[in-house]
Amino acid sequence: MTFSSKISAPRVYNSVLDTIGNTPLVKLRQTTGVIKAEVYGKVEAYNPGHSAKDRVALYMVEKAEREGKIKPGATIIEATSGNTGFSLAMVSLLKGYKCVLTVTSKISDEKLRLLQSMGAEVIVCPKDAKPEDPDSYYSMAKQLKAEIPNSYYLNQNFDLANREAHYHSTGPEIWQQTEGKITHYVCCVGTGGTISGTAEYLKEQNPDVQIVGVDAYGSVLKRYWETKEFDTKEIYPYKVEGLGKTIIPGCVNFDVIDKMIKVHDRDSAKRARSLASKDGLFVGYSAGAALQAVYKMKDELTENDKVVVLFPDHGSRYLGKIYSDDWMQDMGFINEPKDPSYNSILYRKYKLRYKRIYNKVNYYISTKMGI
Numbered sequence: 305m306t307f308s309s310k311i312s313a314p315r316v317y318n319s320v321l322d323t324i325g326n327t328p329l330v331k332l333r334q335t336t337g338v339i340k341a342e343v344y345g346k347v348e349a350y351n352p353g354h355s356a357k358d359r360v361a362l363y364m365v366e367k368a369e370r371e372g373k374i375k376p377g378a379t380i381i382e383a384t385s386g387n388t389g390f391s392l393a394m395v396s397l398l399k400g401y402k403c404v405l406t407v408t409s410k411i412s413d414e415k416l417r418l419l420q421s422m423g424a425e426v427i428v429c430p431k432d433a434k435p436e437d438p439d440s441y442y443s444m445a446k447q448l449k450a451e452i453p454n455s456y457y458l459n460q461n462f463d464l465a466n467r468e469a470h471y472h473s474t475g476p477e478i479w480q481q482t483e484g485k486i487t488h489y490v491c492c493v494g495t496g497g498t499i500s501g502t503a504e505y506l507k508e509q510n511p512d513v514q515i516v517g518v519d520a521y522g523s524v525l526k527r528y529w530e531t532k533e534f535d536t537k538e539i540y541p542y543k544v545e546g547l548g549k550t551i552i553p554g555c556v557n558f559d560v561i562d563k564m565i566k567v568h569d570r571d572s573a574k575r576a577r578s579l580a581s582k583d584g585l586f587v588g589y590s591a592g593a594a595l596q597a598v599y600k601m602k603d604e605l606t607e608n609d610k611v612v613v614l615f616p617d618h619g620s621r622y623l624g625k626i627y628s629d630d631w632m633q634d635m636g637f638i639n640e641p642k643d644p645s646y647n648s649i650l651y652r653k654y655k656l657r658y659k660r661i662y663n664k665v666n667y668y669i670s671t672k673m674g675i
């Protein structure tokens with residue numbers, strides 16, 4: 305591949321919303337050395353809102369509009385881990401709706417600022433509140449729906465339009481991109497929309513495609529898939545954002561999932577960083593979780609397999625987390641000396657210099673201007 309061979313007549317779009325979907329499938333070359341199969345990443349960061357949730361927000365809002373559930377001047381409400389919020393804020397903005405989002409305090413600062421930049425009103429709820437607690441982000445969203453006139457609660461965990469979005473877009477794209485040769489689809493499970501909708505489409509084309517769900521230690525989903533029991537003993541705090549749940553979302557179609565793999569925060573963080581530093585794919589934390597799952601099943605894979613791993617979002621949302629050595633150290637995920645690509649001497653030098661300038665400006669404002 306040369307630069308000039310890449311250039312073709314670029315398309316012109318009427319709206320940023322028209323650029324949603326049709327994301328690239330990229331072969332992983334460096335990150336998957338010990339894995340015999342061909343492994344491809346479906347890189348959802350190429351969506352304009354930098355995540356797979358653009359597909360969901362646009363599809364769900366347009367479906368609700370068609371069904372007369374969203375009317376002009378409406379306020380759209382959602383409980384979200386951040387990505388749906390950003391996509392929904394973008395869709396609402398462009399379609400002229402107000403957007404109110406409830407999030408948990410697990411959300412990164414970067415994600416919070418992103419939501420606000422698109423004009424959304426954000427309500428941060430305690431991360432450890434049980435779903436049924438009145439101050440949980442789920443309960444808060446329901447309460448807002450009851451209080452705000454002409455409002456619509458998207459409810460991505462239970463409205464099946466979430467998985468329809470992927471049935472109509474992500475599934476067909478992957479089938480075409482692999483020319484029907486996909487053997488395994490590996491995907492994180494949060495609301496279950498991405499895995500279920502995509503898997504339903506892929507299984508319709510070829511029932512032998514193996515669907516692998518990725519869950520977090522601390523979430524109830526894998527145990528529920530195994531036993532159909534909601535086991536509260538499975539619940540404890542974890543760091544990866546987006547995958548895993550402390551409720552059973554109605555959007556997960558457990559019947560299309562052939563295997564579930566749980567992954568740890570530390571391994572997921574390291575895999576995400578290796579996707580950036582080895583394959584040049586600057587993707588989010590849950591992409592590392594999905595890749596870790598591929599490693600955990602590596603002995604089952606052969607050179608004849610074509611594995612597609614869904615990478616849900618972009619690394620920029622985790623600069624203060626997995627892409628920060630300080631955070632990685634605080635979490636006990638890395639020890640000194642650190643990966644030089646993230647912790648160069650130059651970085652240290654500039655960090656110190658900017659800190660000094662910041663302190664001087666602060667001092668000036670508080671003493672000279674009396675603020």
Ligand SMILES: Cc1ncc(COP(=O)(O)O)c(C=O)c1O
Binds near residue numbers: 385493498499590
């Ligand atoms: C970063 C990230 N990864 C994975 C997921 C899981 O996707 P889904 O909700 O479709 O199961 C989400 C969902 O919010 C997410 O934000």
